[in-house]
Amino acid sequence: MKHNVVLNPAYSNLLGDIVTLLQDFDNLGEYVTKGDRNVIKKVTVKGVTLNIKKFKTPNFFQALVYQFLRKSKAKRSFEYASILTQKGINTPLPIAFVEQFGFGLKESYYISEHVEYDxxxxxxxxxxxxxxxxxxxxxxxxxxxxxxxxxxxxxxxxxxxxxxxxxxxxxxxxxxxxxxxxxxxxxxxxxxxxxxxxxxxxxxxxxxxxxxxxxxxxxxxxxxxxxxxxxxxxxxxxxxxxxxxxxx
CATH class of the missing domain: 1.10.510 (Transferase(Phosphotransferase); domain 1)
Incomplete structure (x- = not known):
């Protein structure tokens, strides 16, 4: 299976940790949300608390669309968060996105820095x-x-x-x-x-x-x-x- 990992350069030291974490996503950290479509987990690595969002596995048709015709939700989340940050709009800092491809997109993750809010x-x-x-x-x-x-x-x-x-x-x-x-x-x-x-x-x-x-x-x-x-x-x-x- 092919993996595509794109990392915010400011967090390049977390690359190995992120790859390792996603190999055991079901058992890592604690749940932030556990929905029918998407799951978000919180985990701390090297003093940085991360939110890892796993998007719902696409069906066969969607998987092909996301591989060849349209950016995945994880990639869009990362790119849009980067744009917002550049424009001075607050969003949890984008750290990485990960895509796993077989015949089409299999799994995708968006990783951001955890924000404590009121x-x-x-x-x-x-x-x-x-x-x-x-x-x-x-x-x-x-x-x-x-x-x-x-x-x-x-x-x-x-x-x-x-x-x-x-x-x-x-x-x-x-x-x-x-x-x-x-x-x-x-x-x-x-x-x-x-x-x-x-x-x-x-x-x-x-x-x-x-x-x-x-x-x-x-x-x-x-x-x-x-x-x-x-x-x-x-x-x-x-x-x-x-x-x-x-x-x-």
């Missing part, structure tokens, strides 16, 4: 009384504006994919994860507002975030608020209708 955005959706919630939402609006100004359209900009870390003086740092779906393009105002839709924002959350974004982008607050609300309601309606059809 909450993810889902907490703000579910707990309106969370301390400093309004301030975090305002800073999240500014963070999303920074993404858009850097021509980053994060297609999975959803509550579980933003980690939040408390900083000094009532500041918060935002880290993007699950990066394999992203476009780099100039976004007009509607595309920018459309990008908020997966955050599952309530009207109250929108009322807090919209003025901040409007001030930064230089657009009327009412326009930003209306489009943000429109796309959020549209998305939430589609998800709820899909759930209803499944129940029936």
């Amino acid at each position: 909450l993810d955005f889902r907490v703000l959706n579910h707990n309106p009384q969370y301390p400093q919630r309004d301030e975090i939402l305002r800073q999240m609006a500014a963070f999303t504006f920074k993404l858009h100004e850097n021509n980053i359209n994060f297609l999975d900009h959803s509550p579980g994919n933003t980690l939040i870390k408390k900083g000094p003086n009532n500041t918060f740092d935002f880290y993007l994860i699950d990066l394999n779906r992203m476009r780099f393009e100039v976004l007009d105002l509607k595309k920018r507002m459309h990008n908020f839709r997966r955050l599952w924002l309530s009207k109250k959350m929108i009322n807090i975030m919209a003025p901040v974004y409007a001030g930064l982008v230089g657009a009327p607050e009412t326009e930003v608020q209306q489009w943000m609300l429109f796309y959020s309601k549209e998305f939430q309606g589609k998800v709820n209708r899909k759930k209803l059809r499944r129940r029936k």
